[in-house]
Amino acid sequence: MLYLSGIRLKVCRAHHHRNELDRLIQSFLYSNPYTLFIDPNVQEGYKIVRVRKSKQPPEDIGVIVGDIAHNLRSALDHLACQFVIGNGCTPTTQTAFPIFSEDPKATEKSLNKWKPMVKGMSPAAIRFIEDCQPYKIRHLPDPHHLSILSALSNWDKHHDIHAIGHYFGRVDLCSTGGLTEYIEQPVPIRLEDQTELCRFKTAQEPFGLKTEVNITADFSLCLDSTNKILAGEPIQCLMERVWTYVANDVVENVPGSFIVR
Numbered sequence: 040m041l042y043l044s045g046i047r048l049k050v051c052r053a054h055h056h057r058n059e060l061d062r063l064i065q066s067f068l069y070s071n072p073y074t075l076f077i078d079p080n081v082q083e084g085y086k087i088v089r090v091r092k093s094k095q096p097p098e099d100i101g102v103i104v105g106d107i108a109h110n111l112r113s114a115l116d117h118l119a120c121q122f123v124i125g126n127g128c129t130p131t132t133q134t135a136f137p138i139f140s141e142d143p144k145a146t147e148k149s150l151n152k153w154k155p156m157v158k159g160m161s162p163a164a165i166r167f168i169e170d171c172q173p174y175k176i177r178h179l180p181d182p183h184h185l186s187i188l189s190a191l192s193n194w195d196k197h198h199d200i201h202a203i204g205h206y207f208g209r210v211d212l213c214s215t216g217g218l219t220e221y222i223e224q225p226v227p228i229r230l231e232d233q234t235e236l237c238r239f240k241t242a243q244e245p246f247g248l249k250t251e252v253n254i255t256a257d258f259s260l261c262l263d264s265t266n267k268i269l270a271g272e273p274i275q276c277l278m279e280r281v282w283t284y285v286a287n288d289v290v291e292n293v294p295g296s297f298i299v300r
Contacts (some may be wrong), residue, residue, distance in 0.1 A: 043290065045115045050286045053110035053267070057278055060103045064202075064275060066261055067279075073204055073258045085222075085238040088212075092204065092232040096260055101200030102223040104262070105280055108191035109207065111240055111285045116289065119156065129157030138189040140173045145172055151271045156230065163294075171289055182268040184284035187277060202274060203231030205264040206256060210237055213253040215245055227271050 072094045078087040115136035121128045133155035143153035157165050169175065173183035194200055208226035223237040236256065259273040261267070269277070 041076045041293070043118075043121070046117045046121070046290055048116065049110045049114040049227075050054055050282075050290055053114070053282055054109045054286070056103050056107045056110070058109070059283055060100065060278060061275055063100060065095060065096075065102065066185045067100075067260070068258060070094070073159070075236070075254045075256060077254075078235075084240055085220075086241070087208070087238045088236045089161065090204075090206070090230050090232070090236060090260070091189045092230060092234075096202040096204065097111075098201070100176065100202040100260065104191065104200050105195035105203075108188060108195050109284065111188055111281060112192040114285060114290060118293070119160070122157075123159035124162040124167075126159060126164065131158065134158070136168065137184045140183075140227065142174050153221065167294065184281050184288075186268055188281050188285065190266055192283070194264070194266075194269070201263040202260045205259050205261040205271070206230055206234075206236060207259065207271070207273075210254060212237075212239065220268045227261070229261075229263075 054135060072092060074091045074093070075088055078089050080087075088120065116134075119136040120130040120134050123134055127130055135156045137153055137156045139149065139153065141149060143149040157168060160168075171185065173186045176183060191200075206226065206228045208223065212221070212222065220240040221237065222239070227236060259275075261271060262269045262274060262277070264270045
């Protein structure tokens with residue numbers, strides 16, 4: 040039989056870390072680490088809205104993201120071992136749940152890497168794994184969930200994971216004078232101190248009156264990565280997508296026929 044209890048425990052531990060991550064990120068954002076101000080240095084008649092950064096995101100965020108990735112990646116590799124055991128064979132040190140962005144049959148090198156990972160599995164188990172692969176659903180506009188997980192796992196093995204503030208284009212600007220022009224920076228924007236979000240012009244102010252402007256914006260945290268697969272999406276959304284796929288679409292989607300030899 041396939042024993043999934045230990046695998047489910049790893050998935051549950053990843054969920055526990057997800058909750059911890061949510062609390063840490065929300066606590067940081069509620070502390071108002073990013074505030075907006077109008078740059079007093081007027082350029083070409085524009086009022087320029089900038090960000091003042093008062094603190095860095097907690098370093099624990101990257102550690103927790105790594106814990107989530109480790110537990111989910113480990114759960115998949117344990118599942119691969121269970122597929123081998125369930126087929127009456129013995130896992131090897133190379134047994135693993137493969138994650139391929141390209142069809143392993145495309146090159147001899149890829150195929151030689153794939154075969155040891157799935158050696159000893161039944162044809163049905165291998166087909167199940169193949170159906171989970173990123174190369175099978177490349178038509179989707181977003182990166183595949185397992186591609187994200189693989190990138191996170193490899194990053195955590197060799198480097199520290201860091202978070203950085205991001206702005207996604209949700210500025211609310213209320214002015215007592217009419218806006219004559221509004222220019223917003225392309226989004227998403229990495230937030231550093233003095234980062235410009237937008238600039239605007241107001242109508243001519245009547246003599247003796249001053250235009251008052253109230254500006255608010257929503258900020259989030261993203262992974263500070265140059266990898267396009269990982270950058271530019273709020274960390275909480277990224278981790279939720281990966282966890283949901285591994286937990287529901289992979290582990291809990293294992294056909295019942297695999298469980299009995």
